Amino acid sequence: xxxxxxxxxxxxxxxxxxxxxxxxxxxxxxxxxxxxxxxxxxxxxxxxxxxxxxxxxxxxxxxxxxxxxxxxxxxxxxxxxxxxxxxxxxxxxxxxxxxxxxxxxxxxxxxxxxxxxxxxxxxxxxxxxxxxxxxxxxxxxxxxxxxxxxxxxxxxxxxxxxxxxxxxxxxxxxxxxxxxxxxxxxxxxxxxxxxxxxxxxxxxxxxxxxxxxxxxxxxxxxxxxxxxxxxxxxxxxxx
Amino acid sequence: xxxxxxxxxxxxxxxxxxxxxxxxxxxxxxxxxxxxxxxxxxxxxxxxxxxxxxxxxxxxxxxxxxxxxxxxxxxxxxxxxxxxxxxxxxxxxxxxxxxxxxxxxxxxxxxxxxxxxxxxxxxxxxxxxxxxxxxxxxxxxxxxxxxxxxxxxxxxxxxxxxxxxxxxxxxxxxxxxxxxxxxxxxxxxxxxxxxxxxxxxxxxxxxxxxxxxxxxxxxxxxxxxxxxxxxxxxxxxxxxxxxxxxxxxxxxxxxxxxxxxxxxxxxxxxxxxxxxxxxxxxxxxxxxxxxxxxxxxx
Numbered sequence: 001x002x003x004x005x006x007x008x009x010x011x012x013x014x015x016x017x018x019x020x021x022x023x024x025x026x027x028x029x030x031x032x033x034x035x036x037x038x039x040x041x042x043x044x045x046x047x048x049x050x051x052x053x054x055x056x057x058x059x060x061x062x063x064x065x066x067x068x069x070x071x072x073x074x075x076x077x078x079x080x081x082x083x084x085x086x087x088x089x090x091x092x093x094x095x096x097x098x099x100x101x102x103x104x105x106x107x108x109x110x111x112x113x114x115x116x117x118x119x120x121x122x123x124x125x126x127x128x129x130x131x132x133x134x135x136x137x138x139x140x141x142x143x144x145x146x147x148x149x150x151x152x153x154x155x156x157x158x159x160x161x162x163x164x165x166x167x168x169x170x171x172x173x174x175x176x177x178x179x180x181x182x183x184x185x186x187x188x189x190x191x192x193x194x195x196x197x198x199x200x201x202x203x204x205x206x207x208x209x210x211x212x213x214x215x216x217x218x219x220x221x222x223x224x225x226x227x228x229x230x231x232x233x234x235x236x237x238x239x
Numbered sequence: 240x241x242x243x244x245x246x247x248x249x250x251x252x253x254x255x256x257x258x259x260x261x262x263x264x265x266x267x268x269x270x271x272x273x274x275x276x277x278x279x280x281x282x283x284x285x286x287x288x289x290x291x292x293x294x295x296x297x298x299x300x301x302x303x304x305x306x307x308x309x310x311x312x313x314x315x316x317x318x319x320x321x322x323x324x325x326x327x328x329x330x331x332x333x334x335x336x337x338x339x340x341x342x343x344x345x346x347x348x349x350x351x352x353x354x355x356x357x358x359x360x361x362x363x364x365x366x367x368x369x370x371x372x373x374x375x376x377x378x379x380x381x382x383x384x385x386x387x388x389x390x391x392x393x394x395x396x397x398x399x400x401x402x403x404x405x406x407x408x409x410x411x412x413x414x415x416x417x418x419x420x421x422x423x424x425x426x427x428x429x430x431x432x433x434x435x436x437x438x439x440x441x442x443x444x445x446x447x448x449x450x451x452x453x454x455x456x457x458x459x460x461x462x463x464x465x466x467x468x469x470x471x472x473x474x475x476x477x478x479x480x481x482x483x484x485x486x487x488x489x490x491x492x493x494x495x496x497x498x499x500x501x502x503x504x505x506x507x508x509x510x511x512x513x514x515x516x517x518x519x520x521x522x523x524x525x526x527x528x529x530x531x532x533x534x535x536x537x
Binding site: 051052053070071073075077079080081082090091117118119133137 | 432433435436437438439440441442446450451454455457529530531532
């Protein structure tokens with residue numbers, strides 16, 4: 001199977017929160033897809049449907065996801081009463097669980113902080129622990145729900161580099177929910193735009209290797225995506 | 240203030256920093272940094288704790304008591320002077336009455352505490368971790384809560400007689416309530432975010448309870464334990480006034496018969512010290528087991 005995710009005509013309804021009105025989405029193995037959308041467009045609902053986190057939701061449709069999937073939330077969601085290493089080991093099975101956790105912590109450059117309590121880490125470090133926790137499970141699908149939304153701009157840039165590097169090494173299919181257009185273009189192979197519970201655009205990110213051409217293409221994609229999201233930025237228009 | 244830091248007024252080192260502050264002069268941030276390094280929090284924190292600060296209140300009480308007694312303002316028949324109480328306590332220790340009664344009281348409170356905590360935790364687990372358990376037990380406990388332990392004593396006496404079993408049962412019943420309430424509340428109050436995390440990590444039900452629910456509920460249980468320890472001593476006072484032939488409460492009761500105010504006061508002070516010491520012990524356990532917490536007080 002070369003496909004990691006297959007969604008057909010997914011409908012979700014809540015009494016309070018967002019809805020999905022017939023979503024079709026395919027993600028190939030190892031493909032990095034960014035899901036853009038305004039607040040309330042249903043992007044988190046789609047991610048949570050794939051992660052099977054909203055059992056109380058009513059709806060219909062078909063979702064096929066790999067057995068090994070892993071979720072990164074906007075908050076690092078570390079258990080405050082467990083040290084860093086124990087947070088990564090949580091739920092890992094097998095005799096080599098600790099070794100895998102240590103390797104993952106090393107990969108996110110947190111070797112040596114295994115014994116720290118979560119509250120002793122910075123926001124970026126906590127999110128790196130969450131990333132290590134996900135990667136140590138060797139996921140076929142990584143679902144990330146605005147994982148860098150709560151981080152400062154500089155930390156976010158560093159996290160982008162780390163996530164890109166690690167997604168090349170581990171090669172999971174990735175669905176990154178974000179409202180940050182630059183982040184989406186920067187990281188993804190493909191950007192899907194969701195509006196009112198429907199996919200309204202599906203754009204391949206084809207940045208050329210040449211620096212000047214790359215910058216021009218980046219700006220063009222940025223303008224196109226912002227327009228889809230209903231934002232008309234004066235600066236982008238001028239460029 | 241750091242001598243190398245130029246004062247805004249150009250008179251560094253001549254005017255102490257607090258004076259400058261009251262004059263409305265904004266000091267360079269070195270002062271804030273020094274405070275942060277000393278482990279203190281900012282304006283809304285509690286400041287640096289003193290090691291034995293909690294002794295201030297009791298010390299003030301003893302001070303006013305001494306002044307009142309020495310000046311004759313407090314009649315010694317109403318309340319004996321602190322030094323009279325101390326000599327009485329020494330006498331009671333010399334003839335062994337205090338130790339013997341204290342040991343008996345401590346065993347009663349300890350047994351009641353032990354059984355109360357065991358049953359309280361067990362029922363809270365059943366009631367907190369399963370819906371059916373909650374339906375069966377929670378209403379019953381709330382009903383029991385509405386009945387003061389004192390009101391149950393006649394029934395307990397009919398069931399268990401007037402011996403030790405009755406006393407331990409009454410103490411255990413007063414311990415059970417706070418343990419159950421706080422533990423149950425903490426178990427049911429686990430943040431939904433952690434439940435989602437456990438689901439996304441595919442934790443088994445057992446692992447979820449062991450790694451998420453129980454450690455998450457520990458602060459609640461320990462708070463319940465603090466109430467429970469106090470409850471045990473309070474219940475002890477009540478049961479020892481009833482048909483007891485030993486214990487601190489019996490000692491107090493006997494002293495009342497002979498109008499020995501000093502012995503009564505010694506008994507009360509012993510109760511207070513026991514309560515204080517056991518609360519201290521629970522707080523020590525709290526500090527050791529909840530090192531992961533970051534709170535206003537630390």
